[in-house]
Amino acid sequence: MNSTASPRIPAAAPLDDSGGGLRPAVLGSALFVVFCGLLYPAVATLLGGLLFPHQAGGSLIERDGRIVGSSLVAQPFADARYFQPRPSAANFDPKALSGSNLASSNPALRERMARDSAAVAAREGVPAKAIPAELISASGSGIDPHLSPQGAQVQVARVAQARGLPTEAVAALVRSHTQRRTLGVLGEPRVNVLALNLALDAQGARP
Amino acid sequence: MAEVILILGLAVVLAWPLGHYLARVLKGETSRADVVFAPVESMIYGLLRVDPQRGMSWRGYALAFLLSNAVLGVFAWLVFMLQHQLPLNPDGIPGMRWDLALHTAISFLTNTNQQHYSGQAQLSYLSQMVGIVSLQVLTPMMGLGIAAAMLRGLFGGRNAATAKEGEARDLGNYWVDVTRLTLRVFLPLALLVALALTMQGVPSTFAGAKTAQPIDASTGMSEQVIPLGPVAAMVATKQLGTNGGGWYGPNSAVPLENPTPLANAIEIIAIVVIPLAVVFMLGPFTGRRRLTALVFGVMATLSLVSLGAALYSEQQPNAATAELAAPGPNLEGKEVRFGATASSLWAAVTTQTANGSVNAMHDSLNPLAGTVALVNMLINSIWGGIGCGLVGHLVFLLLSIFIAGLMTGRTPEVFGRKLETGEVRLLSFLVVLQSLTILGFSALALALPDVAGTSNPGLHGIAQVFYEYTSAYANNGSGFEGLGDATYWWNLSTSATLLLGRYPCLIVPLMVAGSLARKRQAPHTAGSLDIESATFGATMIAVIVLITVLSYLPALVLGTVGEQLMLAAP
Numbered sequence: 001m002n003s004t005a006s007p008r009i010p011a012a013a014p015l016d017d018s019g020g021g022l023r024p025a026v027l028g029s030a031l032f033v034v035f036c037g038l039l040y041p042a043v044a045t046l047l048g049g050l051l052f053p054h055q056a057g058g059s060l061i062e063r064d065g066r067i068v069g070s071s072l073v074a075q076p077f078a079d080a081r082y083f084q085p086r087p088s089a090a091n092f093d094p095k096a097l098s099g100s101n102l103a104s105s106n107p108a109l110r111e112r113m114a115r116d117s118a119a120v121a122a123r124e125g126v127p128a129k130a131i132p133a134e135l136i137s138a139s140g141s142g143i144d145p146h147l148s149p150q151g152a153q154v155q156v157a158r159v160a161q162a163r164g165l166p167t168e169a170v171a172a173l174v175r176s177h178t179q180r181r182t183l184g185v186l187g188e189p190r191v192n193v194l195a196l197n198l199a200l201d202a203q204g205a206r207p
Numbered sequence: 208m209a210e211v212i213l214i215l216g217l218a219v220v221l222a223w224p225l226g227h228y229l230a231r232v233l234k235g236e237t238s239r240a241d242v243v244f245a246p247v248e249s250m251i252y253g254l255l256r257v258d259p260q261r262g263m264s265w266r267g268y269a270l271a272f273l274l275s276n277a278v279l280g281v282f283a284w285l286v287f288m289l290q291h292q293l294p295l296n297p298d299g300i301p302g303m304r305w306d307l308a309l310h311t312a313i314s315f316l317t318n319t320n321q322q323h324y325s326g327q328a329q330l331s332y333l334s335q336m337v338g339i340v341s342l343q344v345l346t347p348m349m350g351l352g353i354a355a356a357m358l359r360g361l362f363g364g365r366n367a368a369t370a371k372e373g374e375a376r377d378l379g380n381y382w383v384d385v386t387r388l389t390l391r392v393f394l395p396l397a398l399l400v401a402l403a404l405t406m407q408g409v410p411s412t413f414a415g416a417k418t419a420q421p422i423d424a425s426t427g428m429s430e431q432v433i434p435l436g437p438v439a440a441m442v443a444t445k446q447l448g449t450n451g452g453g454w455y456g457p458n459s460a461v462p463l464e465n466p467t468p469l470a471n472a473i474e475i476i477a478i479v480v481i482p483l484a485v486v487f488m489l490g491p492f493t494g495r496r497r498l499t500a501l502v503f504g505v506m507a508t509l510s511l512v513s514l515g516a517a518l519y520s521e522q523q524p525n526a527a528t529a530e531l532a533a534p535g536p537n538l539e540g541k542e543v544r545f546g547a548t549a550s551s552l553w554a555a556v557t558t559q560t561a562n563g564s565v566n567a568m569h570d571s572l573n574p575l576a577g578t579v580a581l582v583n584m585l586i587n588s589i590w591g592g593i594g595c596g597l598v599g600h601l602v603f604l605l606l607s608i609f610i611a612g613l614m615t616g617r618t619p620e621v622f623g624r625k626l627e628t629g630e631v632r633l634l635s636f637l638v639v640l641q642s643l644t645i646l647g648f649s650a651l652a653l654a655l656p657d658v659a660g661t662s663n664p665g666l667h668g669i670a671q672v673f674y675e676y677t678s679a680y681a682n683n684g685s686g687f688e689g690l691g692d693a694t695y696w697w698n699l700s701t702s703a704t705l706l707l708g709r710y711p712c713l714i715v716p717l718m719v720a721g722s723l724a725r726k727r728q729a730p731h732t733a734g735s736l737d738i739e740s741a742t743f744g745a746t747m748i749a750v751i752v753l754i755t756v757l758s759y760l761p762a763l764v765l766g767t768v769g770e771q772l773m774l775a776a777p
Contacts, residue, residue, distance in 0.1 A: 015366075015375050016263040019270030024255040024382055029278040031251060032389065036444075037341035040394055044401040044440035048411030051402065056411035058435045058463065060419070067419040070433050072408055072462035075419075076426040086543070094433050094463075095328050095416075097456045099540040099568035101689030103667035105770050109539065109571075110527040117531035133528050137538040140460030140550075140567045146543040185209045187468020188546035197422065 061194070069194050074145045077197060080123075080162040083147065083155050085193045086134055087116055090142030100138040113137075124158050146190035149178050163200065173199055210472075211518070211552050218476045218483060225392075225480060226487025232387050233355045233379075233492060235259075244390050251386050262365055262377030265721025268356045269714050271381035272349060276316055279345065283338045284312040287330070296331035297415030298434065303329065310698040310705075315339055317709035318346040318592055320445065320452025320563055320684040321675075321701060323693045327434040327455045332413065336437065339452065340444050344393050345385070347448035350594025351485065352384035353713045357598055358493055360720025361622055363728060376724035378717070392481075393447065400443035400477050407473070408466030409439040438464060446477035449592040451563030451684040459553075459566040460542055471545055471566060475553055482560045482590035485597050497739035502600060504744045509589040509751070513579050514555040520575035521551040526774045540568030551576055558583035561592030563684030570663070570671070570687040574771035577687070578763060581674060584681035585641075585755045592682055595709070598716045605719065606634055607750040608738060617736055623728040630719045637715055642758050644707050645676045648700055649762065652676075660691030666773065670766030675701065680708035 019025075049056040059071045069075050074085040076092045085092075089100040102109035116136040117128050124131075132150040152174045160170040177196045180189055231238060252259050263271065286293065287308035291301050303311065307323055314321045315338070326335065356378035359365055364376025405411040416434045438454045442464055445452055452458075459465035459474055486506065490499035525537040536547030545553075550567035557564055558580040569580055583589060588599035605621060609631050612619030619626040652659045652672050661668035671687040678685055679701040686692070692701070729735075737743065756763075 013258065013261045015377055016261055016267040016271075016380070017375070019263065019267045019272070019274055019381065020255070020257060022274065024257055024271065025274035025278045028251075028255050028382060028385075029275055029282065031254065032345055032385075033279075033282070033337050033341045036344035036389065036394065037337035040344070040397065041336045041340055041437050041440035044398050044405075044443070045411045045413060045437040047398075048402055048405035048439050052405050052411070055408045055466075056405050056439075057414070058410045058412070058417055058433055059408050059466070060417060060433075063422075067417060068422050069419045069431065070417075070463075072466050073419075073431065073433055075421040075423070075431055076428055077423045078426045079423050082423055092428065092431065094431065097325065097327065097461055099457055099460065099571060099688070101568055101570040101662060101687070102539070103570060103663040103687075103689075103770070104526045104537070104539070104573055105665060105667050105774055106527075106663045109525075113527050113531050128531055129533055131532040133524065133532040133535045134538045134543055136528065136532050137525065138540065140540045140542050140565075141455075141457045141462060143462060144542045144544075145462055148543050151543070182468045182472075185213055186472050187210075187544050187549060190544050194422075201422065 061198070063198070068198070071192055071195060072145060074143045075194060077193070080158060082197045082200070083152055083159060083193050085147065086144050086151070087136065087138045088142040089138045092143060094143055097142050099140045099142065124154050126154060130154065145192050145194060147193055149174065149189050149191060152191045152196065159200070170200070173203070210548055211514075214472050214475050214552065215479075218479045221476065222480050222483035223487050225484035227491050229392060229484055229488040230491035232391050233384060233488070235383065235387070240391060247390060248386055252382070255382060257380065257382045259380060259383045261380060263380055264375040265356070265360060265378050265717050268353070268378050268381050269717055272353060272713070273710070276349070279342065280312050280316045283315060283342060284308050286334055286338045287311050290331040290334045293331065293333050295333035295336070295413070300329060300331045306695050306698040307693060310702050312338070313702045313705050314684065315342040315450070315452060316346060317682050317705045318350060318449060318561070318595065319679065319682040319705050319709070320450045321679055321686065321705065322452050322684070323698060325456035326453060332436050335441055335454065340441050343441070343444035343448045343450040343452070344389060344397065347450070347481070347593035348385050348388040348393055350592060350713065351388055352379070352381055352594065353717055354485065354594035354597045355379060355384055355492070357601060357717050357720040358489070360717070360724040361601070362493060363624075364724045372727045373725050376721065378721065378724070397440070397443045397447055400447060400473065401439045403473055404442055404470055405439040407470035408463075409442055409470065410435040410463055411437060411439040413437060442474070443477070445564055446474045446562070447481060449478070449482060449560050449562045449596075451557065453564060457568065458564050460568065462542070465566055468544055468549065471549055471553075474564075475556060478560055478562045478564070479556050479590060481593050482596055485593060486590070495739065501739045501744055504741070505747050505751075506589050506600070508748060509586065510559055513559065513583055513589065514552065517551040517555040517576045517579045518548065520573045520579065521547040523573055525571070525573065537571075537573050540571030542566065554580055555583070557685060558683060559589040561587060561596060561681055561683045563678065565685050568688060569674075569685055570689045574667075574767040574774065577670065577674075577767040578771065580685065581677055581763065581767065582756060584677050584683050585759055586751055587681040587683075595682065595713055598713055602634055602637060602716055603747060603751050603754070604738070605630070606638075606754070607743070607747045608736065610750055611736060611743065611746050615736065617734065620729065620735060621723060623731060624723045624726040625729075626723070630722055633715050633719050637712060638754055640707060640711060641680060644704055645673070645680050646762060648676045648704060649673045652696070652700065658694070658696040660694060660697065662689030662691065666766055666770040670770065673762050673766050676704055679704035682708050
C-alpha cells in the first residue's frame with residue numbers, strides 16, 4: 001500500500017486479506033525488540049539499581065573489604081565449628097546450579113540418602129529417625145541458603161562443643177536468626193546458614 | 208492452606224479489574240492513558256504504514272501473525288549463535304551451537320520457554336534481553352490477539368451489522384491488538400513486578416559476575432563465582448507472560464531468582480493473573496457475562512481438583528527417605544523457604560497455565576504430583592497460556608456443542624451459527640495432531656537406541672521422555688530436568704513438537720471462527736441449546752476429561768501412575 005498515492009478510503013475500507021506484507025513484519029519486529037528487549041529491561045534494571053542498590057547487586061556480604069558471599073547463595077561448610085547447609089547436587093557452584101533430579105523410585109536416590117543419613121547421624125550423634133528430612137534431601141537450586149529451625153537445632157550441640165560454647169548460647173543465636181513466615185502465612189520458618197555462621201565467628205572474635 | 212487461599216484470592220481480586228481493562232484495550236476504547244500511549248501508537252502505525260481503522264480477515268490476521276513470527280524467530284536464532292561477537296557479554300559467554308540456538312529461538316517464539324541450556328552460563332546479557340525478554344513480552348500478547356480475533360469471529364466479526372451472509376468478516380487488526388496490548392498492559396505490569404522483585408533481592412545490574420571468598424577454607428572451595436545480570440526485568444516477563452524460561456538453570460528455585468516467600472507469592476500471582484484476567488475479559492468483551500461464568504466454572508473446577516491432588520501428594524514423605532529421616536513432606540528438589548505447600552501450589556498453577564517456570568524440581572516430585580503436572584499439560588486449557596489457553600478452551604467448547612448436539616438430536620449451533628462438517632473436521636484434526644505428535648515422538652525416542660537420554664531407570668525414565676514432549680506440545684516448558692536433552696535429537700525433535708503445538712493450535716481455530724463468522728445467524732429460540740448453563744459446563748468437563756485423559760491413559764500408566772503404584776506396594 002502506497003500511502004501517498006492512494007486516496008484514503010473512509011469507513012468501509014476493504015478488509016486486509018494479506019496481513020500487510022513484509023514491511024510491518026520486519027519493521028514491527030525491529031521496533032518491538034527495541035521497546036521490549038532494550039528499553040524495558042534498561043529502565044527496569046537502572047531503576048531497580050537506583051532504588052534498591054544492595055539487592056540489585058546480588059545481596060553481597062562483605063567483611064574487611066572483601067566479598068565473603070551472598071545471603072542468597074549457600075556456601076559449603078566442613079569444619080565442625082560451623083552449621084552445615086543442605087546437600088547440594090551442584091557442589092555449591094552457582095555457575096552449575098542444579099537439583100539432583102532423582103526420582104523417588106530411583107535406587108540411586110535411596111543410596112545417596114542412606115549415606116547422608118548415616119553421616120548426619122554420626123556427626124550430630126542422633127538416631128536416623130530424628131534427622132529432619134531436609135538434611136538428606138538435595139535442594140532444588142543447589143544453593144539453598146536456609147535450614148528450617150529443626151535443621152539447625154539438630155546441629156546446635158555439635159557446634160557448641162566444637163567451639164567450647166554453652167549449648168544454650170548457640171541455641172539462642174539460632175533463635176535470634178530464625179525468620180518467621182512472612183505475614184504469618186507465607187513460606188516456612190527458616191535460618192540463613194551463612195548469616196548464622198558469620199554471627200558465630202563474630203562472637204568468637206569478641207574479646 | 209492459608210497461604211494457598213491468600214495467594215489465589217489475591218490473584219482473583221487483581222485479575223477482575225485487569226480483565227475489564229483488557230476488554231477496553233482490545234475494543235480500542237479511548238481512555239485517560241491515551242495522553243501517554245496514543246502518540247507512541249500513532250508513531251508505530253505510521254512507521255509500519257498500518258491503518259489502525261482497517262480490519263483484517265481471518266486470513267490476513269493469521270498471515271500477519273505468521274510473518275512477524277518468522278522474522279522474530281530468525282532474528283533470535285542469529286543472536287543466540289552470534290552472541291560472542293555482540294556487545295553486553297561481560298562474562299565472555301560463547302555462541303550457541305546451531306541446533307541449540309534453533310531450539311531456544313523456537314521455544315521462546317512459541318511462548319514455551321523449554322530450555323536445553325543454563326542461562327547463567329550460556330546466554331549473554333544481550334541475548335537474555337533482545338532474544339529472550341522481547342519474545343517473552345510479545346508472544347503472549349500475540350496469542351491474546353489471536354484469541355480476541357477468534358472471539359470476534361464467533362460473534363460474526365466487527366462488521367457483523369453491515370456485512371452480508373458469506374462475506375469475509377473483520378476479526379480486528381493484528382498490529383493494533385499487539386501494539387495496544389504490549390504498551391498498555393504488559394510493559395507497565397512487567398515494570399511493576401520487576402521493581403517489586405528487585406526489592407526482594409532479585410539482581411538488577413549490568414555488571415558481570417562477582418567472585419566471593421567463602422569463609423570455611425577447609426572445604427577446598429577457594430572462590431565462589433556468583434552470576435548476576437538484569438535478572439529482575441527478565442523474571443517479571445517470564446512469570447507474567449506464561450513463558451517460564453528462567454535466568455538461572457533451576458529457574459525460580461534459585462534464591463537469586465526467587466529470594467523470599469513474598470517474592471514467591473508475587474511470582475505465583477504473576478503466573479496466573481493474566482490467564483485469569485483473560486477469562487474475566489470474556490464478559491465485557493463479548494457482552495455475555497454468562498460466558499465468563501461458564502468458562503470460569505469449568506476451568507476453576509478442573510484447577511481446584513488438580514491443585515488438591517498436588518498439595519496432598521507433596522505432604523507425603525519422599526519414599527526414599529523411609530527409615531532414614533524423620534517423616535515429613537517431600538523436600539528433595541525443594542527449597543526450605545517455600546516448603547512443600549508453596550512448591551506444590553506452584554507446580555499445579557505453572558502446568559495449568561502453560562507457564563512452565565518451577566520453584567521445585569519436578570523430576571523429584573512424588574509421582575502423583577508428577578501425574579498432575581502431566582494431565583494439566585495434556586488438557587492445557589485450565590487457564591492455559593495467555594490467549595492460546597482460551598483458544599484451546601473454545602475448541603473444547605465447540606467440540607462439546609457438537610457432541611451435545613449429537614446426543615440431543617439438535618443441529619449444533621454456536622451463538623446462533625451452525626457448526627457443520629467442515630468446522631468439526633478441522634477441530635478433530637487438532638485432537639488427533641496432539642496424540643500423534645506426543646505419542647509418536649515419545650515412542651520413537653524410546654525405541655531408537657541411545658537417543659532418549661533418560662537419567663532415571665524404569666517407569667520414571669519413560670515418564671521423563673513423555674513429559675518432555677507433552678511439555679513441548681503444550682508450550683509449557685517445564686521438564687523432568689534430569690533428561691539429557693542438549694542433543695541433536697532432543698533439540699530438533701522438540702523443535703518440531705513446539706511448532707506443531709503452537710501454530711496449528713492457534714491458526715486452525717481462527718480458521719473455524721472465520722468460517723462460522725460469515726454464516727447467517729439464527730435467532731435464539733426455546734429449542735436452542737443453552738450453553739451458558741451448569742449442565743453444559745458439566746458436559747464440557749466430561750468431554751475434556753474423556754478426550755485428553757483417556758487418549759493418554761496407557762502412556763500415563765507406563766509412567767508416573769505405574770511408578771506411584773509400585774512405590775505404594777513395593
